[in-house]
Amino acid sequence: MIEKVLLAATLLFALASGVLGIATSHYKRAYASEAIVTKSLQDSIERQNLEADKALKKVLAEKKGIEDANRVLSDTILKNERAFNEQLEILRTRPPVAGPVRVRVVPGSCGPGGDGGAAKEGAGSGDSRSATDAATGVLAPEVVRRIDGIALEVEQLQGAFNACKAYTEMR
Numbered sequence: 352m353i354e355k356v357l358l359a360a361t362l363l364f365a366l367a368s369g370v371l372g373i374a375t376s377h378y379k380r381a382y383a384s385e386a387i388v389t390k391s392l393q394d395s396i397e398r399q400n401l402e403a404d405k406a407l408k409k410v411l412a413e414k415k416g417i418e419d420a421n422r423v424l425s426d427t428i429l430k431n432e433r434a435f436n437e438q439l440e441i442l443r444t445r446p447p448v449a450g451p452v453r454v455r456v457v458p459g460s461c462g463p464g465g466d467g468g469a470a471k472e473g474a475g476s477g478d479s480r481s482a483t484d485a486a487t488g489v490l491a492p493e494v495v496r497r498i499d500g501i502a503l504e505v506e507q508l509q510g511a512f513n514a515c516k517a518y519t520e521m522r
Contacts, residue, residue, distance in 0.1 A: 428518045435511030438504065 490498070 431514035438507050
């Protein structure tokens with residue numbers, strides 16, 4: 352009877368060892384498969400990290416370029432504003448014109464075939480200057496200089512206005 356019990360125990364032990372061996376083999380395969388999946392996921396994450404780093408560097412380079420362009424534009428606008436303020440200060444401190452500007456048209460000085468009689472009359476009227484000496488064209492030289500100065504100021508003010516407009520449209 353002891354032999355039967357020992358035989359049964361040995362068979363039971365062999366059966367248990369077989370079951371454990373099969374279970375262990377299954378778990379080893381499952382572990383190996385999990386390791387393969389984990390390695391695949393880690394590789395995928397590393398690739399995504401590299402791609403994200405490249406994309407981030409590209410975006411940061413674009414951002415730096417935009418910031419540099421913005422800084423240059425801002426400096427230009429500030430320079431134009433300073434020039435505008437200087438011109439404005441000059442205009443504010445300039446003494447006002449004492450009276451209206453008179454434009455004197457000299458008949459006969461407008462071109463060939465004009466009547467020079469008025470100019471001759473003006474010369475004999477006791478005036479120290481003749482009418483032709485006072486005006487070489489339609490306008491007197493001081494009036495032409497003043498109009499040129501005003502036109503220059505208008506152009507500068509227009510440039511300052513355009514700079515301000517561009518600055519506000521940029522925002």
